[in-house]
Amino acid sequence: MLHVDVARAQTSAAPARQNPSPALRWADSVRRLIDGAVIRGDTLALRNAMQVADRALKAMPGDGLLLHYRGYATYRLAERVPSKEEARRDSLHEDVLEWLDQSSEALPMPETSALRSMAMGRLMANSMLRGMRLGAPASRAESEALEATPANPRALLLVAVGTWYKPAMFGGGKDKARALLDRAFAAFSADRPAVGRPQWGLAEAWAWRGIMEADAGRTDAARSAYDRALELEPDYQWVRWVLRPALRPAS
Numbered sequence: 585m586l587h588v589d590v591a592r593a594q595t596s597a598a599p600a601r602q603n604p605s606p607a608l609r610w611a612d613s614v615r616r617l618i619d620g621a622v623i624r625g626d627t628l629a630l631r632n633a634m635q636v637a638d639r640a641l642k643a644m645p646g647d648g649l650l651l652h653y654r655g656y657a658t659y660r661l662a663e664r665v666p667s668k669e670e671a672r673r674d675s676l677h678e679d680v681l682e683w684l685d686q687s688s689e690a691l692p693m694p695e696t697s698a699l700r701s702m703a704m705g706r707l708m709a710n711s712m713l714r715g716m717r718l719g720a721p722a723s724r725a726e727s728e729a730l731e732a733t734p735a736n737p738r739a740l741l742l743v744a745v746g747t748w749y750k751p752a753m754f755g756g757g758k759d760k761a762r763a764l765l766d767r768a769f770a771a772f773s774a775d776r777p778a779v780g781r782p783q784w785g786l787a788e789a790w791a792w793r794g795i796m797e798a799d800a801g802r803t804d805a806a807r808s809a810y811d812r813a814l815e816l817e818p819d820y821q822w823v824r825w826v827l828r829p830a831l832r833p834a835s
Contacts, residue, residue, distance in 0.1 A: 648691020655683030694736035698729035740768035
């Protein structure tokens with residue numbers, strides 16, 4: 585039997601903290617595996633998280649949170665596929681939608697809506713036909729993510745990233761992305777996820793703050809943002825070995 589160490593986590597719901605269900609314990613374990621893999625940039629660990637989710641879903645089919653993490657892990661895996669391998673990356677994003685569509689039906693969450701919008705956006709970028717098919721569903725998913733109450737920081741972060749790359753004629757733009765990232769930081773200040781629910785994002789938000797500051801030519805502010813990300817996650821490989829070294833040396 586595949587063993588996963590399940591650590592106790594904070595939650596605002598007392599019953600869940602005292603006696604979480606087996607599905608919730610498995611979901612929290614998968615969450616931890618994915619979060620660690622993303623920070624370390626570890627593709628093998630991401631695949632292991634997917635296998636753990638698959639194993640759990642065989643015992644607990646239809647669990648919305650497990651389905652979410654299965655789709656989320658696949659999304660993060662797709663991010664690691666080189667751009668030249670377009671067909672493989674598109675196939676993974678199609679898989680993301682299959683998992684998250686099931687998750688959304690079982691357990692609607694802002695993060696699920698935002699990830700669905702992101703996956704559809706990635707698919708539309710490579711095909712005009714897919715753009716015609718997925719444009720309206722992607723917009724609906726983005727609206728669902730942004731209209732969550734209270735504001736969800738991870739959903740805002742994902743939409744900010746999508747908006748950063750989206751052409752202005754389709755509602756994108758860098759100024760809009762910066763405003764959404766500001767909203768994400770405000771939402772993170774009040775973020776208290778229950779056990780098993782997504783908890784990632786604050787260090788990644790600082791990474792994106794750095795990207796946006798660097799794009800505006802504010803190198804010192806970008807470096808400070810990257811340093812803040814590394815304070816939160818010292819093993820954050822993307823920031824340590826890709827983003828920060830790309831900055832101009834300090835004067």
